[in-house]
Amino acid sequence: MTRRPDTLHAQDGGAPGRRLSAAKREAIVRGARTVFGREGFPRAGIDAIAVEAGVSTRTIYNHFRDKEQLFATVIEESSAHVGDALTALIDRHLEEVPASGLESALIALGHDWVAVMTECAEHFALVRQITAEAAHLPAALIDLWQESGPRPARAALVHRFRLLAAAGALDAPDPARAATHFHLLAFAEITDRTRLGATPLPPAEISAIITAGVHTFLHGHAPTPTRPPVLGTTR
Amino acid sequence: MTRRPDTLHAQDGGAPGRRLSAAKREAIVRGARTVFGREGFPRAGIDAIAVEAGVSTRTIYNHFRDKEQLFATVIEESSAHVGDALTALIDRHLEEVPASGLESALIALGHDWVAVMTECAEHFALVRQITAEAAHLPAALIDLWQESGPRPARAALVHRFRLLAAAGALDAPDPARAATHFHLLAFAEITDRTRLGATPLPPAEISAIITAGVHTFLHGHAPTPTRPPVLGTTR
DNA sequence: GGTAAAGTACAACGTGCATGGCAACTATAA
DNA sequence: TTATAGTTGCCATGCACGTTGTACTTTACC
Structure with a gap:
């Protein structure tokens, strides 16, 4: 079973039993992400x-059965990547809550989050399209996207808020709801007004939204x- | 220039100088709203x-120049109607702030708002489609929608919050931002999770979201x- | 009832676009 | 170098759909 160094992968949907070029495949997925996003x-x-x-x-x-399968592949590979970035961000900012202030930590997290949105503009353009077409896309595709990107990130946020509440730094009997409120107040307005990064928003405005949120x-x-906040280790 | 009682309107884009039936036109717009929404x-x-x-x-x-003009007409007529309903709702609930509690007034407003969303499900299905396609729709169309529906409603909310702040019932140096925060906390999660009413959400859940928000x-x-508790110097 | 305009049925036209077929080209492994 | 198989350009096919033309039918007012 000798294989060329460049053709080691299994194809996604082309004719069975063929060995296709990984480089071509990657080029296709990347190009597709750009055009689908646009x-x-x-x-x-x-x-x-x-x-x-x-x-x-x-x-x-030759690489993909049809356009829809190509779209699914693009979604899966792109959102997994960005989801990881966001999860890492959350963990980094909320791993240890500085006694100096939870507020500054959350604001910093907000700014970094927005930074990821602009860095991965192409991905979020894709996300915009997904949400736009959600009703006409197969449910399996939506699940695929939710599971590989948004869900893990949200889970990480809920986890951190649970720890913060346990440490007394937050009044959050329902950490999930607190996570939702934080997300809404700090990001939803930005994602809304920039259309997920499509239209620009002046940095001062972004800063104001995050701070106020x-x-x-x-x-x-x-x-x-009655109880002064206990700011200590949250782990 | 005798005109039939049924054909008094000016046509939108058909051949000039013809007298078309208002009933037909209405049927077309209503049917188009249903199908465009779906x-x-x-x-x-x-x-x-x-x-x-x-x-x-x-x-x-014969009644409309092309599909796009029909779409624009549907948007304009539908969103003006629902926008009026929401504006009336806001004014009704916040006209006089019951000393008994701003909280109950806001919660009641929230419930009525959601009720409008379910009553006018067809309109909000349309709105979902508009926002979905926003990037590929002519900007004039988006403006038309914003101006005839969302903008007046939001203006009404900001106005009420300004009065509430002036009366000392609210700490809102920036009423516009307060309105945004209220909207986000009380509605955004619902519109998000129901996809603007597309997928159902148990009433208990809705109630919980509004109350918590x-x-x-x-x-x-x-x-x-009374100086609410503040973490560190949150200014 | 007559008449003119509005409405309808039907079909044609043009276009854009997802696929599939095929033969020629090319790069790689042996 | 040679065989093998991915890649390519090009054309064909089929379909969906917006839009229009046309001849016939219905409707509303005289």
Whole structure:
């Protein structure tokens, strides 16, 4: 079973038993992500993807069964990557809560989160298209996306908030709800107004939104008045 | 220039100088709203709209220049109607703040708001499609929608919050931001999870979201006199 | 009832686009 | 170098759909 160094993978949906080039496959997926992000799923033409990838349309059909399977592959590979980045971000900022202030930690997390959104603009353009088409996309595809990206990130946030509540730094009997409130106040307005990064927002405005959001969040979930907050290790 | 009682309106884009039936036009717009809401803009076929409206496709083209103009008409007429309903709701619930509690007023507003969303499910299905396709729709269309629906409603909310802040019932130096925070906390999660009403959410869950959201909001924007607990110097 | 305009049925036209077939080209492994 | 198989360009096919033309039917007012 000798294989070329470049053709070690199993194909995703082409004719069975063929050995296709991994490099071509990667080029296709990357090009497809760009075009799908720009134009959306049913709208992006195979030809445009082929051009973007520097590949013939015929080759695309050698690697993938059809356009939909290509789309699924793009979603899975892209969102797993960005999901990891966000999860790492959350853990990094909330691993140890500085006694100096939970507020500054949350604000810093907010800014870094937005930074990821601009760095991975192409991915979030794709996400925008997914949510846009959600109702017309197979449910399995939506699940695939949720599971590989948003869900783990959210779980990490809930986990950290649970620890913060246990440490008395937060009044969050329901950490999941607190996570939702934090996310809404700190990010939802930004994702909304930038359309997930599509339209720019002045940095000062972003900063104001995050600061105000974190402020409202912390006041809304402040530890019970009688008990001064215990800021210590949250682990 | 005798006109039939049924044909008094000016046409939107058909051949100039013809007198078209208002009843047919209404049927077309209503059917188009249903189908556009269900399938989205470019996706909905003229044939499907014609069937839904009980009209021939040719008649549609006698009343409207093309599919896009029909879509614009649907958006304008539908969102103006729902926008008025929401504005009325806001004014009704926040016109006089019961000393008994701003909290209950906001919660009641929240419930009525959600009720409007379910009553006008067809409209919000349309809104879902608009936001989904926003990037590929002419900007003028998006503006048309924003101006006729969401903007007036939001303005009403900001106005009420400004009065509440002036009356000392709320700590909202920036009423616009407070309105955003209230909207996010009380509604955004619901619109998110129900996909603007597309997928159902148990009433108990809705109630919990609104209650928790209003709670967080009020604690975050509580009037200063009693100085709510603050973590460190949150300013 | 007559008449003119609106509405309808039907079909044609053009287009865009996802696929599939095929033969020629090319790069790699032996 | 040679055989093997991925890659490519190009064309064909089929389909979906917006839009229009046209001839016939219905409707509303005189």
